């Protein structure tokens with residue numbers, strides 16, 4: 001009977017679901033056969049990532065550009081290739097230290113026992129990645145999982161299908177599918193993937209889908225790391241150098257045409273600085289991209305649907321009286337969907353672009369006359385993934401950093417905390433759960449196993465066993481004095 005039910009359930013599955021089941025069973029068996037890969041095996045796996053990233057570099061760059069309509073080659077080298085290589089090299093450099101068990105102090109009354117935290121590979125790990133950095137956001141968590149000694153299944157986004165095909169080919173060129181495998185497909189495949197009883201699931205994507213993924217994973221009590229989005233503020237203090245702040249914000253917003261999870265989503269600046277801030281951001285943008293329409297260095301919006309959504313934000317704000325500054329001459333009907341940086345000064349707080357994560361090159365600029373006002377503005381929304389603060393007044397800076405909670409912070413620039421692999425990267429509240437990069441990534445995919453090593457000279461533990469009596473009471477009175 002049970003066999004019949006299992007067979008009929010299996011018959012209802014799609015090819016994609018059966019492929020997920022097959023790969024998962026294969027990796028689970030491989031993990032059972034070799035549950036603790038050696039340091040050398042892990043380094044060999046990191047070397048495979050390094051080799052495939054370099055060998056497929058130009059194929060990745062071409063595929064991403066074809067998927068986007070146009071993606072700057074330089075942006076792909078910086079934000080897909082270099083960051084992946086640096087993550088793998090850093091993991092190789094520190095792996096021996098990360099793998100070391102860490103001794104912890106043992107209290108006096110438990111001596112001469114010793115205690116330590118050992119790092120054990122969690123097992124088979126699932127990674128669901130988004131389209132905006134389709135190579136880096138698939139490979140960077142894989143690096144952490146391989147360093148931790150895990151096996152990896154990756155489900156990339158259906159919005160970048162050419163890149164996913166190259167990614168699968170690249171992975172197959174170096175890895176057996178029992179080590180690392182790529183599963184492609186859309187929402188249904190993603191759902192089935194999230195319901196697979198992985199030993200850990202790392203999801204990168206929107207907050208709305210992240211909540212669904214958490215629910216799917218909860219069916220198996222699969223632990224999750226959720227790398228989500230949000231509205232990341234850029235706060236310009238009155239002590240800031242406007243020119244430097246503006247150039248940094250313009251760059252952070254125009255990289256990948258604003259389709260970056262940690263892009264500055266909106267700017268807060270004192271009211272009497274807003275005109276200068278707007279002019280300086282526009283000037284910085286013009287000098288970086290004098291010819292947005294024609295340059296291959298400015299990235300396209302990924303799809304017509306995303307393009308229409310962004311244009312809708314601008315139209316709504318314009319209709320409701322906000323000042324709009326379009327920087328550049330990009331044509332909305334351009335086949336490559338290039339959208340110029342669009343500054344929106346003082347939009348209504350309930351406009352679409354102030355309610356949702358923008359995820360494109362549109363930048364609201366709003367007044368906040370003091371650190372307190374900026375803090376109130378940030379805290380009125382969900383906890384952001386990133387926060388940028390510009391200025392020289394250290395008291396104002398510390399005040400803002402202490403009174404706002406964001407996933408990460410860069411002071412006097414944008415984006416950089418993400419590339420610093422020795423800093424954990426992740427969100428907080430609605431912008432995410434957990435973190436990875438560097439050692440934090442290694443620990444995310446490791447079971448941090450506490451082990452208590454009893455000493456053969458230990459006497460106290462045996463003396464506390466029944467039958468209880470006056471000796472137990474005496475021993476307990478001593479223990480109570482020293483704990």
Ligand code: NAD
Nearest residue numbers: 129130131156157187190191194205206209227228229261
């Ligand atoms: P998305 O949430 O639409 O999709 C992400 C992935 O989830 C895709 O692979 C998709 O196929 C899959 N998916 C869709 N429905 C699913 C379901 N029901 N169950 C399981 N998987 C499902 O996100 P997106 O549009 O690809 O990416 C943009 C979002 O990602 C933005 O909100 C951005 O801020 C965020 N993001 C966050 C980070 C970060 O590191 N925190 C990085 C990049 C992007």
